[in-house]
Amino acid sequence: MSQTVLDVRNLEAGYEPGVPIVRGASITVDKGEIVVVLGPNGAGKSTLIKAIAGLVPITGGTVLLDGRDITAAPAHTMVRLGLAFVPQTENIFALMSVEDNLKVACGILKPRETPARIEEMYAAFPDLARQRKTAAGNLSGGQRQMLAVARALIVHPKVLVLDEPSAGLSPKFVSMVFEMLAGIRIPGVTILLVEQNAKAALAIGDRAYVLVEGKDRHEGVASELWNDPVVAELYLGQRRLDPEGDRHSGKAGAA
């Protein structure tokens, strides 16, 4: 039987009191699943997962991780609780080496197991292994995302939460990043991701939610959602579901 890892119920969250951006969103992520949150610009997708990660004040609802209430947990305790978050931008320490970026995230591991764990990440991401001494800011866009994901995975999270991993990347890197994310599934990592690039995300996802005006309005199996007329209507209004069209909107969806 599938076991629920992340259970978000009727979440309300926003940056300012009285101005909720997420308005009663409910999503669940089962163990080993890749769940995608889609939605038009300004739907509150990024705010939703930032709130889950403890970065945006939550005004209502609950977040359960493996049955444990983490709604009020401060952001810096999330990795210890088992939730690793990868922000959309500025998700690496640009002036530190690749290796130090990984090491600095190992604070919750035992010092003795840290070197072996770093080697495991290098084995999973050979591109990073070749550039361990390089300042992270000098990596390519795709490699930066790789480093950010490796840094999040290094602490054995129960769930990996990603905010638009394809944002700001050229098409070549977008496919590289999604291939990488699809590859992570093998060791049984659970992933929740928000994405503008619907086509690429649905291709690797198991299930998907469509978020509109801060509320989950539709849910379905990822492979079927692509041709679901309800989604096209919710997601785009008049426009057709077209990933090329999405890319213009870019960062505007971050809020």
Place this chain on the structure above:
Amino acid sequence: MNLQFVVDGLLAGSMIGLGAIGVTLTYSILRFSNFAHGDFMAWGAYATLAVVGAIGAMFGTVAPMAPLSFGWPLVAAVVVGMAITGLLALLLDMVLFARLRAKGQAIIVVMASFGASMALRSLLEFIFTSRPTYFSRAIQIAMPVGFGIRITPDQIALLLLTAVLVLGVHLLMTRTQTGRSMQALSQNAALARIVGIDVAKVVRVTWIVGGALACVAGVMIGILIQVRPFMGFDMLLPMFAAAILGGIGSVPGAVLGGLIIGMAEAGAVQLIGAEWRAAVSFIILMTVLFVRPIGLFGVRER
């Protein structure tokens, strides 16, 4: 041209550099210019002096460790003084800076540090009077070491101590998890929290390290010159000039900046006259800000 300015410059540079490490760490991690940092030096010097007095009262007069002008009581007292100054910095953060930081406006914190600086200084004058005092009144004979340079055993010991401390802080910053956390926090505070860094803890370490080094710098000034309540305040301009010259956030940069400014000051005294000494840091500071505002080891924000 007399090369004596090299020794004078290295010594002045050590004091400035040790202070500038604290300034640069506070600036890069807590994002404000702490104008009370100089007063940590003065407090460190007075605290050490008080502990030396207390040890003297308990153990009687202790013979100095020849050829130095001081004995083990001063060494022990510096260690205690470093702890006291670190705790003072921590306390000041708790009661003043942390609350204002929460409001999110850096300029308020900077202004508060001005106020704290005055309060700390006045408190020293109140407790110890503003009359200068000394760690030792013994006169040390400077040994000639060639090229017309003379140096006293105390000066050699203090230069070595500076080298050890700077190396220690550098290793702390680059080889330990605490140091990496400090770097991470200075580069991207939001991401630092996401990767699980306890910001409050890193802030505490920053204050303790900055305070402890300020204490050593204060004691150096006390041993080589004199102890008085204004001793740290007078170091503010050269310290900030050194931190900015080295590049904000860089520990090696702060030390190198300190040495350059110390040398420049000592050279200026010899070449154009002592009255220009204070102008040197100001000129260097202005030049850096105009020509290369990120400093020697600074990196442009990305």
